[in-house]
Structures are given as structure tokens and as C-alpha cells.
Amino acid sequence: MTLQDLNTSRRGFIAGSGLVIGVAIAPKFLSAAPTGVRAGGDSALLPMNTFVRVGTDDTVTVLSKHIEFGQGPFTGLATLVAEELDADWSQMRAVHSPTENKIYANLAFGLQGTGGSSSIANSYEQMRKAGAAARAMLVAAAANEWKVPASEITVEKGRIKHAASGKESGFGAFAEKAAKQMPGEPKLKDPKDFKLIGTELPKLDTRGKINGTAIFTLDITPDNLLIAVVAHPEHFGATVKSFDDAEAHKVQGVVDVKQVPSGVAVYADNTFAALKGRDALSIEWDLSKAETRSSEELAAEYVRHFREPGIEATNKGNVDDAFKATGVQSIEAEIVFPFLAHAPMEPLDAVFIKSGDGSVDIYNGAQFPAMDQQVAAKILGMDEKQVRVNTQLAGGSFGRKAQFGSPYMQEAANVYKASGGSRPLKHMWTREDDIRGGFYRPMYAHRMRGAINADGQITAWEQSIVGQSIMGKADLDSTSVEGASNLPYAIPNLKVTSHNVKLVIPPLWWRSVGHTHTGFAVETFVDELFQKIGKDPVEGRLALLKDEPRHAGVLKKAAEMSNWGSKLPEGRMRGVAVVESFNTYVGQVVEVSVGPEGTPQVHKVWCAVDCGVAINPNVIKAQMEGGIGYGLGAVLFDAVTLGKGGRIIQSNFHDYRSIRINEMPDVAVEIIKSSEKPTGVGEPGVPPVGPAVANAWRRLTGAPVRQLPIVNIVSA
Amino acid sequence: MVSFTLNGQQKEFDGDPDTPLLWVIRDAEKLTGTKYGCGVAQCGACTVHLDGMPRRSCVTPISMVDGSEVITVEGVSGKEADAVKTAWAGLDVPQCGYCQSGQVMSAVALLQMVPKPTDADIDGAMAGNICRCATYHRIRAAIHNAANSMEG
Incomplete structure (x- = not known):
């Protein structure tokens, strides 16, 4: 979205030409009949542009093009607008935008939608421009009214001021007149002047979710x-x-x-x-035409694909020669991942x-x-x-x-x-x-082979991945291999292949997509190799991450937070993992013991995240905490399994077990200070926790985790 | 005909006596803070207070509620409820928020019975409430904050 589009949209509203946002949808949407469907403020809301409404009661309502389902776009997008608008946080509100594919497109996809941890990344400039444009319109309206130059007007915490004349007003008084202004190209702030971005602002959607007034689809009762x-x-x-x-x-x-x-x-x-x-x-x-094979039978078929060449995702150096070299020791592992329901x-x-x-x-x-x-x-x-x-x-x-x-x-x-x-x-x-509805994180099987030379160096890495293509591709599906094909570790010979399996069971992305399995496979296998060559898991990783400063940065930070290397209580062990997903880097250290059920009990997770400019540290920390719980629950407990004859076994939370409060570790999160463009946080907290736990478990019990969930192996 | 009070108001229900309290609250009374999550008392999203005790309304037939007092998240009040809501807001506990009515109702009931709960007390009282966003870390901290705020 360019400013040109913003202007066009606004003109459309004023001219009454039927532009959807201003005329056709907004009034209906703001006064919708069913119980509880309501917008931000109670008073008239005047459009500054397609994303910002200013109420005569001084409220500022941001139309979020991204759905709010807990990951925080209402708060995040409102923060971006409020920053450039110089609004006070207490006057900010957020509602969902109407459906209008062009105006409200996700700039990362080209269609209206939320996913891939992209809400903040694709909105960073767009929402700031929307806020800056609204500010310019309010200032222009005030300048007209007060008959002073716009350049002499300042805006601070929702107050428009002209120092020389002593005039001062809130936004609401100028909302109507501002809606008729034509702003020029607004100038965005230098990040060093940010007042709201980077601060722990309270979330806008909290209150209604505590007192039962927040309305979800199920609550609409005409x-x-x-x-x-x-x-x-x-x-x-x-x-x-x-x-x-x-x-x-x-x-x-x-x-x-x-x-x-x-x-x-x-x-x-x-x-x-x-x-x-x-x-x-x-x-x-x-x-x-139904699937009548069991998960066990499917897994047996999946691993047969390892004998076939597969689709090449990465081929660097010469893996075959590296394995044949004199004095090379070859380490192998196969890991099977189950279907997961969201x-x-x-x-x-x-x-x-x-x-x-x-x-x-x-x-x-x-x-x-x-x-x-x-x-x-x-x-x-x-x-x-x-x-x-x-x-x-x-x-x-x-x-x-x-x-x-x-x-x-x-x-x-x-x-x-x-x-x-x-x-x-x-x-x-x-x-x-x-x-039982399908659209699962697909089943996958990984086969890995690592070469260690006589000097104890990892010289080759070969990985083969079998599973359904989420994107429905016949050729390489990048979501099957992401995180493996771009292995961050400096290993000179690298080969990653993929095998697409077709099933009638519909596949879908599941919080962090390919990284749900590649992160686990890569981070557990590299850890096994380090153990084999007697290297510390943090030092070993850092030595191979010399060209990956952001991976190394979060790994060092998580190690430092945990006081890595310190003496642990009897029966405890630590594990570590670092995964980049959606351009956000997350390192985690976990501390584990054998719990009462014979499964890993995770006592503490130290998490460091680098997501570029931190828009709202409160939301970022919440997403890391939640991602850790979500990822940990799946790795410990979850599988959707097809029984003999293909019938789905699980049906509810009694057998598709969710993590509960007594199983949730204490979590500490630190955010790396960065001036890189902001990237997402909804998914990247998920991938590292599973392998970090499996690594601690293997070092604690001697048993590598080759099949998930862990609860099945332990109780088997 | 079943008679009960809902958030202090007298109510009557003359439909199928097997109807779970959850659906009477939501469908007949149109109070939507109490949520459906599993229907089998596994997730706690439907937690209400029945005669002062936390209860999974999804497995409570309305016939059992005759003569009882039902409190939902919309009607819960008192110093424990105030402390819990304030603590929840202070830590921005909710993410998607769908389970939080049930979490709040379980937490209020806990504090009514145990004003200064330990971590083990919290595990015992709250393990029946699933949060798929895994806001557990903040739930635990918020319960401790609420307990501390009620002291003195």
C-alpha cells in the first residue's frame, strides 16, 4: 500500500463514490446488529484513511487487517499507528478491518490474510504511514482553524498544541475537519525518536477477555x-x-x-x-477411497523412500566423497514425526x-x-x-x-x-x-547421516525428508525442507533431499510449519554429533556459526541467561537449541529431569529472541512463553494416530493431550536489541524447545529421541 | 421445569432436562462469557460456580441445577474476583482469550478456598483448565499477585 492508495481511498469516501471501506461496509460493520459485535468507540468515528478512525470522543481506532487470535496484532498495529500519530496509548482502540482484498492485503502475500508470522513485518511501514498521514490531517485541520502555520503545531500524547498562541486541543474536536484534509507524503520518524515502539504497552484486547465480554464467533447469537x-x-x-x-x-x-x-x-x-x-x-x-492404512504402516512406507534418490533441495560440496574419506566415522539417525492437530x-x-x-x-x-x-x-x-x-x-x-x-x-x-x-x-x-478433522501437521520421516573425520570435525551432513507437501507440490516444497536445506552450520559438504508423499489426509501448516520437524531433526542430530566428538553443545554450535551472527547472538544470550556450565542439582540436565524461522532467531536452554511419569519434566526455559526492532516487548515475551508451551506440549504428548484399518484413534483432550499448568516450565525471555527491520514472533518460539528437551533427555538418560511424542517412547 | 438463579437472577428452564448447564447459559440465557471447548470436562473453558464451587458446566445436566445458584464470569464478584481480574490485567495474561473466563473462574474459586496458594495448590486447582496459547506462566504469576494484593 502506498500513500497514493491511502489518498485514493480517502477521496473515495469523501466523494461518496461507494468505495467499500468508507461507505458500503464501514457503517454496517460499525453498527452490526448481532449481540456484541461492536467497534472501538461509542461516538462517531471519522476516517483519516483506510486504517485509522478518529472519534469525536478522542478515541483512535485502528482497523487491523490482521486477525487477532492471541498473537497480538491489535496491539502491535495500534502501536505503529500511535507512534507516528503521537497519540496517547489510552486513547487507542483496535477492531478488525472489513474484508477488502486489495486495500487490506498482507503485503507479504498479496492477499488479505494472516500467517507466516508476518503481521508486524509487513505492516511496519504501512501502519506508520497511516498514523503519520492521520497526524498530518489533524494538524492541517488545526492550522486552518487556528489560522497558524502547520509547521508551528506540535502533537504530543494525543494533544495538538500551538505554543505561541497557547491553543491546545484533543483529536476529537478536529476529527470531522481532518477527514476533509489532503495530506502530503508524511515524514516518518527516525527510530531514535520512537516513544511508544519498544515500550511494554498493555494489550488492547485484555480487558474483554477477562470479564467475559470479548465476542468470538461462537458468541454471536442473533x-x-x-x-x-x-x-x-x-x-x-x-x-x-x-x-x-x-x-x-x-x-x-x-x-x-x-x-x-x-x-x-x-x-x-x-x-x-x-x-x-x-x-x-x-x-x-x-x-x-478412504485411507485404511495405520500410522505404523504409513511410517513403514515412509522410510522405504529413503532408498530412493528424492528431490534435491541442497547439494553443496561432495557428500559422497566426504563419507568415503579415510578415517571418517559415519553417524546415522532416523526420526519419525506424527500427525499433529492444531x-x-x-x-x-x-x-x-x-x-x-x-x-x-x-x-x-x-x-x-x-x-x-x-x-x-x-x-x-x-x-x-x-x-x-x-x-x-x-x-x-x-x-x-x-x-x-x-x-x-x-x-x-x-x-x-x-x-x-x-x-x-x-x-x-x-x-x-x-x-479428527485433518489438516494436520503432516507425518514426516527424516534420515540423517553425519561424517566426522579423524580430527573430530563434522565434514558432511546428509538429510532426507519424507512427507506430504503442504503446498500440494509435485516438485520441491520449500516448507518441507526449510531449516534443513539452509542449515546454518558451516559444514563443507551438505546434501538435503525431499520425498513427497500423497495421502487423502489433508495436510496444513502448524505453528512454525517446516521448522516443527526440521528444527527438531537438525538440532538433535547436530547435538549428537557434538556429543560424539566431545564438544560442548554451546561451544560446538558457536564454532560452526561464525558466519551467522544472529544465530550466535541468541545462542550466547540464552547460554548467558542460564549460566550455562554451572553445576546443576542432582538428576538435572540441560539442553540447548537455536532455530531461525520467519527471519526471527531464537535460542533456548532448558533444564530437565525425569518426571513422575518417567517423561521429561522441564523445570526452566531460558529464551533469547532476535526479531529486529522490538515493537512491543510485552507481546514478544508472551509469544515466546506461549510458543514454548505449545511446542513443548506437542513434543511431549501429542500425536494423531490412525489405528488398524485407518480409523482415527484420538478424539478429544483426554487422548490428544494438551500441556497443562503443572507441566509448564518457568520461562525467562530476553530480547536482543536490534535495529534490523522487525520480524514476527507468533511462530518462532515453537521450534527450539522440542530439540532442546530431547538433547537434555539424551544426555540425561542416554536415550536419543527418535520418535515423537516422547511420552510414547517412555511408556513403551 | 428447573428453577435456579443465574448471577442472582431467578431463571427457569423447561427444555430437555439432560441439557448441559453450559448450553442453557449460552443458548437460552445468551450469556456467552462461558465457553465450549471440549464438552467432556477436559478443558475447563466452561467453568462456572455452582453453589460456590467451581463446576464444569458442559457435563452438568440442568436437572442437577434445580434450586442452585449459578455464577458465571459475567456475574462473579467479591474481593477475590476483583483481585484476580486486576492481576490478570496487570500481567496481560490472555492471548486468544477464549479459555480465560474459565481460568478466571477457577482462580477465583481457588482464592476463595485458599487465600495464599502455593505453586502446588495452583497446579491442583488449575490443571483442569487448558490454555492452548499456554499462558500458564502468567496465570501462575497472576494468581500469586492476586493473593498478595488481598493481604492486609
């Missing part, structure tokens, strides 16, 4: 609402052969039952009736409400809102302009809601369409639907 749930198969690729809904219809409150492409939908007047009705269905599934707290859901003019409002935790809009419009046979996607706060995602082609919205729209659309409808998934 009158006459119909609740729909879909009975899904227990095998991937299964379809409905026949069904008997007689018992379901007998359930009080069940309104209708319809077959939809993904299963059988039950419609009811309330949620309990819908669930009871679904339980009462009798469905025969056609398994002729399991966000709020399972998938969407609400459809038809207006009097036949247009439809959809409320959902839209991670790719414009894609959801396109998909829903197509299924409903409507013009896209007649379908509005209103992004709501979402109870987590971790990647689950970012799907090309929006398969979830396809199901929801099909369910709504089959209902006839005469009543507002909420389509919701249960936890069982969520755990």
Missing part, C-alpha cells in the same frame, strides 16, 4: 438462530453411502437433517439438540445472517477473509459483493484457519445453503470434529 453440526466420517476420504435420520428427527429441537458434501448436517433450535440429533444418526460410510481452544465455527436485501453477512475467525468470501459466494451462488465476511476474534488458530480454498468455509457455506437460508445459522465443530 434471534431465531439455527445451530448446525455435521456428522463426519472416522476415516479420511470416506463418503456417505446411506443414512437413517429417523431417530434424529425424534430429538426435541431438531429441525432438519441434510446430506452435505462432507457428511450429514443436523439443524436444531439449540446446540444440545443438534449434538443429540447427530448422535442419533445412523450412517453407513463408503470407504472405497487444537485451538475455539473449534471451527461460522455464523450466517441474511439481510432484508438478500445479502449475507458471515461472521467467522477469518484468517484469509477474502478467500472465505470468494468460496462462500461461489457456493451460495451469489455475487461476492453480496457476501460480507466479518472477521471475529478467534480462540486461537496456530495455522488451522489459514487454508487455501477455505475447506472449512466450503463446508459451512454448504450447510447454510442446504438449510435454505431462511434463518440465521451457526455452523460449529465440536472438539471431536477438530481433533
Whole structure:
């Protein structure tokens, strides 16, 4: 987005030409009817540009093009705007922007969407420009009113001042006049003059999440609402052969039952009736195209691919010669990674409400809102302009809601369409639907081979990775090999290959994508090699990271925070890992003992992060803490497993175990001071914790972790 | 017909007596702070206070609630509730926020019973509340802060 676009948008509003943000969507969106859907302030909000509204009550509302599901864009984007606007933090608010693919595109993708830890990185200049433009408009309006030169006006903490005349005002009094100003190219601050960026500002969305007033999709409850749930198969690729809904219809409150492409939908007047009705269905599934192999059988097939050459991702030096050299010792390892469900707290859901003019409002935790809009419009046979996607706060995602082609919205729209659309409808998934719903972090198998020469140097590294291509590619999928193909360690001979496996089980990115497995494989294997050659894991890594100062920086910092090398209590061991993902560098040291279940008990994690300019250290630390808990839980406990015949075994949190408070380690986070451009923090906290724990575990017990989750190995 | 009080107001429910309290609160009473997360008392997102005790509303049939007093996050009050909410805000505990109503209700109940909880007390009282964002580190600190703020 250029300033030109900002100006064009603003002119569109003033001229009343129907530019979507100013006229068509905003008023509806700001006064939407369903319970609790509301914008920032109660008073009139005047548009400064497509991202900033100033209220007559002095509130400043930022329209976040990124969905808020806990990773902090409401606060982060508002910080960028407030900085250049010279606003006071207490006057800042944030809401989701409307769906408008061009105006609100993620500049990293070219379409409206949130993912890849890109919210701050792609918004850094755009949101600052939006704030600076709004400031210029307010100053111009004040200069006109006060009849003084704009250059003599200052703005500080939300107050517009003219020192010579003693005039002073808040923003609200000039909001209306400012909206008619045409700003020139605003000048952005020199980072050394930042007042808000880099400070621990409180998050904007905290209060409503403590007192129960925050509204998520599931909380939208218009009158006459119909609740729909879909009975899904227990095998991937299964379809409905026949069904008997007689018992379901007998359930009080069940309104209708319809077959939809993904299963059988039950419609009811309330949620309990819908669930009871679904339980009462009798469905025969056609398994002729279903996956009927077990996870164990799949793993056996995956490792067979290691015999094949694979797709070359990296080939540097000559790996074969290095392994053949005299005196070289070869170390090998195979690691198998399970399917992982994202399991966000709020399972998938969407609400459809038809207006009097036949247009439809959809409320959902839209991670790719414009894609959801396109998909829903197509299924409903409507013009896209007649379908509005209103992004709501979402109870987590971790990647689950970012799907090309929006398969979830396809199901929801099909369910709504089959209902006839005469009543507002909420389509919701249960936890069982969520755990069994696919779109998992795929299964992967890694085979690694390392060469150690007679001098104890690591001379070659060969790695082969087998798994589904998340991007659906026949050739190299960079998300399968990221973190391995660009191995940061200076090893002269490096070869990384990839093997794509096709399954009917739909794959998806899962918080930190390829790094969820490559980070584990690389960081555990390199640690084993260091142990083999008798090198300290920190010193060994640093020696091979001479050309990677940011990796080395976070590793040194984490080691320093933990007082690495100090004497540990009896029965404790430390492990370390360093992973770059999404251009953010994270080093972690963990301290582990054998817990009461015979599994690793993680007592403490020291985490150092380098994400360039730190916009809000409070949010960065929270994301590191949360990423560590999320990654640790998966490595210790989680797998979605297909049993004999391909039936999905897990169904809810009793067998797809989430980390709990008693298993959460103490976490200390430090942020490296940097003047590099800001990069994301939503995902990069995840990858290092697993390998750091596995490294500590191997050094503590002698048992390398070759299969995840760790709980399965220990209890086996 | 089931009669109960919800945040101090008299309520009646004449639907299916097996209906979990969660869905009566959300669907019939349209109080949406209490969340659905699992439906099987595994995650604690639906935690309310039933006659003063923390209770997973997703597995509590409404028939069991007859004559009882139900408090949800919207209605919870008193010095423990004030201390918990202040401490939660002070540390910016929530991330996605979806589980936090349940976390707050469990934490308030803990402090009502144990004004100065140890880490082990916190583990015992809060292990039934899952947070997939893993805000546990701040939850623990916020409970200690809340306990400290209530002293004297």
C-alpha cells in the first residue's frame, strides 16, 4: 500500500463514490446488529484513511487487517499507528478491518490474510504511514482553524498544541475537519525518536477477555438462530453411502437433517439438540477411497523412500566423497514425526445472517477473509459483493484457519445453503470434529547421516525428508525442507533431499510449519554429533556459526541467561537449541529431569529472541512463553494416530493431550536489541524447545529421541 | 421445569432436562462469557460456580441445577474476583482469550478456598483448565499477585 492508495481511498469516501471501506461496509460493520459485535468507540468515528478512525470522543481506532487470535496484532498495529500519530496509548482502540482484498492485503502475500508470522513485518511501514498521514490531517485541520502555520503545531500524547498562541486541543474536536484534509507524503520518524515502539504497552484486547465480554464467533447469537453440526466420517476420504435420520428427527429441537458434501448436517433450535440429533444418526460410510492404512504402516512406507534418490533441495560440496574419506566415522539417525492437530481452544465455527436485501453477512475467525468470501459466494451462488465476511476474534488458530480454498468455509457455506437460508445459522465443530478433522501437521520421516573425520570435525551432513507437501507440490516444497536445506552450520559438504508423499489426509501448516520437524531433526542430530566428538553443545554450535551472527547472538544470550556450565542439582540436565524461522532467531536452554511419569519434566526455559526492532516487548515475551508451551506440549504428548484399518484413534483432550499448568516450565525471555527491520514472533518460539528437551533427555538418560511424542517412547 | 438463579437472577428452564448447564447459559440465557471447548470436562473453558464451587458446566445436566445458584464470569464478584481480574490485567495474561473466563473462574474459586496458594495448590486447582496459547506462566504469576494484593 502506498500513500497514493491511502489518498485514493480517502477521496473515495469523501466523494461518496461507494468505495467499500468508507461507505458500503464501514457503517454496517460499525453498527452490526448481532449481540456484541461492536467497534472501538461509542461516538462517531471519522476516517483519516483506510486504517485509522478518529472519534469525536478522542478515541483512535485502528482497523487491523490482521486477525487477532492471541498473537497480538491489535496491539502491535495500534502501536505503529500511535507512534507516528503521537497519540496517547489510552486513547487507542483496535477492531478488525472489513474484508477488502486489495486495500487490506498482507503485503507479504498479496492477499488479505494472516500467517507466516508476518503481521508486524509487513505492516511496519504501512501502519506508520497511516498514523503519520492521520497526524498530518489533524494538524492541517488545526492550522486552518487556528489560522497558524502547520509547521508551528506540535502533537504530543494525543494533544495538538500551538505554543505561541497557547491553543491546545484533543483529536476529537478536529476529527470531522481532518477527514476533509489532503495530506502530503508524511515524514516518518527516525527510530531514535520512537516513544511508544519498544515500550511494554498493555494489550488492547485484555480487558474483554477477562470479564467475559470479548465476542468470538461462537458468541454471536442473533434471534431465531439455527445451530448446525455435521456428522463426519472416522476415516479420511470416506463418503456417505446411506443414512437413517429417523431417530434424529425424534430429538426435541431438531429441525432438519441434510446430506452435505462432507457428511450429514443436523439443524436444531439449540446446540444440545443438534449434538443429540447427530448422535442419533445412523450412517453407513463408503470407504472405497478412504485411507485404511495405520500410522505404523504409513511410517513403514515412509522410510522405504529413503532408498530412493528424492528431490534435491541442497547439494553443496561432495557428500559422497566426504563419507568415503579415510578415517571418517559415519553417524546415522532416523526420526519419525506424527500427525499433529492444531487444537485451538475455539473449534471451527461460522455464523450466517441474511439481510432484508438478500445479502449475507458471515461472521467467522477469518484468517484469509477474502478467500472465505470468494468460496462462500461461489457456493451460495451469489455475487461476492453480496457476501460480507466479518472477521471475529478467534480462540486461537496456530495455522488451522489459514487454508487455501477455505475447506472449512466450503463446508459451512454448504450447510447454510442446504438449510435454505431462511434463518440465521451457526455452523460449529465440536472438539471431536477438530481433533479428527485433518489438516494436520503432516507425518514426516527424516534420515540423517553425519561424517566426522579423524580430527573430530563434522565434514558432511546428509538429510532426507519424507512427507506430504503442504503446498500440494509435485516438485520441491520449500516448507518441507526449510531449516534443513539452509542449515546454518558451516559444514563443507551438505546434501538435503525431499520425498513427497500423497495421502487423502489433508495436510496444513502448524505453528512454525517446516521448522516443527526440521528444527527438531537438525538440532538433535547436530547435538549428537557434538556429543560424539566431545564438544560442548554451546561451544560446538558457536564454532560452526561464525558466519551467522544472529544465530550466535541468541545462542550466547540464552547460554548467558542460564549460566550455562554451572553445576546443576542432582538428576538435572540441560539442553540447548537455536532455530531461525520467519527471519526471527531464537535460542533456548532448558533444564530437565525425569518426571513422575518417567517423561521429561522441564523445570526452566531460558529464551533469547532476535526479531529486529522490538515493537512491543510485552507481546514478544508472551509469544515466546506461549510458543514454548505449545511446542513443548506437542513434543511431549501429542500425536494423531490412525489405528488398524485407518480409523482415527484420538478424539478429544483426554487422548490428544494438551500441556497443562503443572507441566509448564518457568520461562525467562530476553530480547536482543536490534535495529534490523522487525520480524514476527507468533511462530518462532515453537521450534527450539522440542530439540532442546530431547538433547537434555539424551544426555540425561542416554536415550536419543527418535520418535515423537516422547511420552510414547517412555511408556513403551 | 428447573428453577435456579443465574448471577442472582431467578431463571427457569423447561427444555430437555439432560441439557448441559453450559448450553442453557449460552443458548437460552445468551450469556456467552462461558465457553465450549471440549464438552467432556477436559478443558475447563466452561467453568462456572455452582453453589460456590467451581463446576464444569458442559457435563452438568440442568436437572442437577434445580434450586442452585449459578455464577458465571459475567456475574462473579467479591474481593477475590476483583483481585484476580486486576492481576490478570496487570500481567496481560490472555492471548486468544477464549479459555480465560474459565481460568478466571477457577482462580477465583481457588482464592476463595485458599487465600495464599502455593505453586502446588495452583497446579491442583488449575490443571483442569487448558490454555492452548499456554499462558500458564502468567496465570501462575497472576494468581500469586492476586493473593498478595488481598493481604492486609
